[in-house]
Amino acid sequence: MSYDVIIIGAGVTGAAAARELSRYRLKVLVLEKEAEPAFGVSKSNSGIVHAGTQNPPSSLKGWLCVEGNRMIREELAADLGLHFVQCGQLIAVFDLADLPELETIKAEGEALGVKDMRVVDRAWLDANEPNLGPEVKAALLVPTAGIISPYRFVYALIENAVKNGAELKTSAKVAGIRRREGGGFYVEAGGRVYTTKFLVNAAGLRADEISAMAGAPTFTITPRKGEEYLLDKKREHIANHIIFPLPSKTSKGILIIKTSDGNPMIGPTAHDTGDKDDLATTEEGLAEVLAGARRMMPSVSKGDIIAYFAGLRPVAGKDFIIRHESAAPGLVNAAGIQSPGLTAAPAIAVMIADILKKQGLPLEPKDQFHRLRQRTEHLFMSSPEEARRLIAKNPAYGDIVCRCELVSAQEVRDAVRHGATTLDGVKFRTRAQAGRCHGGFCTTRILKIMQEELGRPVTELTKRGPGSEIVKDERK
Ligand SMILES: Cc1cc2nc3c(=O)[nH]c(=O)nc-3n(C[C@H](O)[C@H](O)[C@H](O)COP(=O)(O)OP(=O)(O)OC[C@H]3O[C@@H](n4cnc5c(N)ncnc54)[C@H](O)[C@@H]3O)c2cc1C
Structure with missing residues (x-):
């Protein structure tokens, strides 16, 4: 329950920060209020890896966008097994x-x-x-502009951070923050209290509320x-x-x-x-x-x-706010992360690590950092030869669940094994339910697979977390 850094928010900013910090010998925890990562702003965007144009040359977001674009193109997409297309x-x-x-x-x-x-x-x-x-x-x-799946980018970042030792707690809404005597914070979330030396606020639309909770009411999000x-x-x-x-x-x-x-x-x-x-x-x-x-x-x-x-x-003014707050020593805000935040996130993460280091957090590299993540297979992206190879290896790739988007039973299982606990989590990872029929044909099959994989009754399965159950238990 005691951490070097707690990151609030598992959108692209928090996920990238977690991965960056997981390079070092640190105890890192990510707290996310939703049932899964990437359910905030990071799920509802254009998925463009912007080149960096249309930003004033003096802006922080301009520099971070250009560097984030370079990192995604030259390193991250390949390292994390992501489908990035540099279409320009x-x-x-x-x-x-x-x-x-x-x-x-x-x-x-x-x-x-x-x-x-x-x-x-x-x-x-x-x-x-x-x-x-x-x-x-x-x-x-x-x-140099390109396109990427925004959710799969977040899932890959957080999955890799967890592989490297970071912890993730979902359905953990931060409800209170108190300063600790002698430095650091108590953070109350999901009915528990955690202690941390440093706090990274990557709470998207709620970043102003979190900053105020920690003692730095220094900006407003519109x-x-x-x-x-x-x-x-x-x-x-x-x-x-x-x-x-x-x-x-x-x-x-x-x-x-x-x-x-x-x-x-x-x-x-x-x-x-x-x-x-x-x-x-x-x-x-x-x-x-x-x-x-x-x-x-x-x-x-x-x-x-x-x-x-x-x-x-x-939006918090014209530029991103990425800074240590002297009013709340130990708090680093990554706020006002409007567009091009998806692109800039990897560079924002490096900047957050630098700020933490300047504030006294020792960044000692781990002996082994698992930089690479295995690519997830997607039939809809596979050539006929690749699809034949997959099906020969595992016939469940030939068992089509979502016909609109060509998603197999195995891909749905893979999504659950990689962390999906809701129908939306399966949709964002696989595209099943994202086609013209909006899940009319595949939802029951997906629920059945989720039930088997998660070992939970179908009446407990939800679209996007508590309150969005699909099947009602008439006995209750
Ligand atoms: C329409 C649109 C199009 C866009 N297009 C692009 C684009 O093409 N390219 C690009 O680079 N950028 C784009 N952006 C911008 C980009 O989507 C954002 O900059 C980025 O997703 C912000 O990520 P984030 O992690 O900071 O915020 P979020 O993804 O919102 O993450 C914050 C997380 O904090 C959690 N949280 C909040 N309060 C609490 C709490 N109390 N306790 C615990 N957790 C909490 C939230 O649930 C959320 O998951 C677009 C944005 C929009 C709206």
Whole structure:
């Protein structure tokens, strides 16, 4: 119950921090209020590994984004067995008079270290992005941008951190923090009290509340809602790059987003809301997203949309807040992690470790750090030869549970064995239930497998934690 570092929040920031700290001889605990990691902001985003453009050269988030992008491309995706696709991004202009703005974005990106950008003309676009509409006149090509599955990124980071000795406690909401005499904190979560020398606050939308609880009410989080609309997989090849319009002051604009799982997405909107739980999509949001996407690609239609969601960016001013709080010695805040937080997370984690070291935490490397994580098999990503090889090795890979997304019984079992305890946890890890039928065909099969693997009655299984049970026990 006594730790060197407690991290609050198992989103991408907390998971990356846990993995980074698990390199060292430290006792590290991650406390997460939800039933599983990645159920906060990190589950509802575009999954873009941003290159770093569209951030002021003086910003912390700009530098951390460029470094996070490099780390994911050059090290992490391979080390953690993640499917990262470096598809590149295009920032499109509808008027050649806006070309100087593209040159400014390019110069600002270069100042941050973004490489190999160039402005491409309409002839290049016709050859490489044939579905673009006639309004698009030119674009800035940014080759280092890519796509990744945001949830699988978080699961891989936390799994690897746990393999290296970090502890994770889910359904453990931090309800109270008290300072200890002589330094450190008592942290009350899930009915227990833990002690720690240092506290890392990676609580996303609730980071302001956690910081205040620890004695540093130094900032406020304003949620900025982003609505996203997922298109059918039959539109998988609608775009070859992630396509952005020229950005506005508060947002990167409505994008056409390739995703690493195949379904393209359109969105997100960017509107401040006063409610940290407001995840509703709206008619206005849909209209805004469709209009924005269709201006760049007129063939996008409402009938292509198979699912939608909203995410809330945790905004605390213009930049990330990553600092030690002198008002609460031992507290390191990683707050206001809005976009591009998914990309920047690995670099944020290194920065957190540096701050902790400066505050007196000894960072002695472990004799053995397990850098590598074995890739999880996914039929939908496999070639026919790879699928045949998998099925020959284990026939359960040929037992298809989710027909929309081609997910086998073995993949569902693997997901549970890797930590999924809820239907959403299985969905985020495997894509089963994420297709056009939304689980209409596969939910009962998945519940049966979960029941077998977890050894729990079906009436205790939930969609996303207590209160979202699927099967009612009539005897109660
Ligand atoms: C619509 C949208 C699109 C985006 N697109 C991109 C993109 O394409 N690329 C990119 O780089 N970034 C993107 N982002 C930003 C990115 O998603 C976030 O920066 C990132 O996910 C933030 O991660 P986090 O770990 O800081 O927060 P979270 O993922 O929210 O994690 C915080 C965790 O803390 C837990 N928590 C809160 N309070 C407590 C408590 N009291 N006790 C215990 N646990 C607690 C929460 O349950 C949560 O799991 C997007 C964001 C949105 C909303």
